[in-house]
Amino acid sequence: DTGVSQNPRHKITKRGQNVTFRCDPISEHNRLYWYRQTLGQGPEFLTYFQNEAQLEKSRLLSDRFSAERPKGSFSTLEIQRTEQGDSAMYLCASSPSPQNIQYFGAGTRLSVL
Amino acid sequence: QKEVEQDPGPLSVPEGAIVSLNCTYSNSAFQYFMWYRQYSRKGPELLMYTYSSGNKEDGRFTAQVDKSSKYISLFIRDSQPSDSATYLCAISGGYQKVTFGIGTKLQVIP
Numbered sequence: 001d002t003g004v005s006q007n008p009r010h011k012i013t014k015r016g017q018n019v020t021f022r023c024d025p026i027s028e029h030n031r032l033y034w035y036r037q038t039l040g041q042g043p044e045f046l047t048y049f050q051n052e053a054q055l056e057k058s059r060l061l062s063d064r065f066s067a068e069r070p071k072g073s074f075s076t077l078e079i080q081r082t083e084q085g086d087s088a089m090y091l092c093a094s095s096p097s098p099q100n101i102q103y104f105g106a107g108t109r110l111s112v113l
Numbered sequence: 114q115k116e117v118e119q120d121p122g123p124l125s126v127p128e129g130a131i132v133s134l135n136c137t138y139s140n141s142a143f144q145y146f147m148w149y150r151q152y153s154r155k156g157p158e159l160l161m162y163t164y165s166s167g168n169k170e171d172g173r174f175t176a177q178v179d180k181s182s183k184y185i186s187l188f189i190r191d192s193q194p195s196d197s198a199t200y201l202c203a204i205s206g207g208y209q210k211v212t213f214g215i216g217t218k219l220q221v222i223p
Contacts, residue, residue: 004156042213
C-alpha cells in the first residue's frame, strides 16, 4: 500500500493557461475526494466520487473546474483559464466504504503567475 | 456560524508538556471525528479517528468526543519537538465531505 499519490507536486503556470492534476487513490478505496487549501486555512471540499460517479460538487467548483474518474480508479482535476486566485494546494483523499475516514495525498501546489 | 470552530493559535509549549487541542462543531448529525497533523507544505496525515462519542488512546495521543456539548479534544502527552505542526480537527457524516477546522499551529520548544 503506497498511499494516495498526487502528481505533479508543484505546478507553476501563467494566468489563462489550463492545468491538470492527477490523483491515484489507495487501491481498495472506492471513494475519492478533492479539496483546496490556502495558506492559514483548513482544506475546503471541492468534489467527491464514489467509483466513477461524481456525487457532489461544492459551489467553490466554478465552471472552469472539472474533475473526472473515468474507470473508478485514478482521478484528474482540470482548471481551465487559470486565475491568480486559483493559487492553492490541491489535495486528494480517498476512503473505504462504508467508513468515511479519509487519507490524504501530499497535494499539488499550484502557483498562477 | 462556522460548522467547525478551532482556535488557530499559535500554541507554544515546552518539551514534555501536555498539550490540549480543541474544536467545537454545530451539526449534531456528524458521526466521524478525526484529527490530522500537517507539516508545512505537506498533506494532512491522519492521526486518530473516533466514531460517535467517547475516548480513544494511541500511544501519547488521546482523542475525546463529547457529542452532548459538540466538543472534541486531542491531548498529546510528553510532547516532543517533532510534534511541532498544525493540527486539524475534521468532522463528517456517513459518506459526505469532511469539514475541517482552520488548524491550530503547535510549537514544542526543546
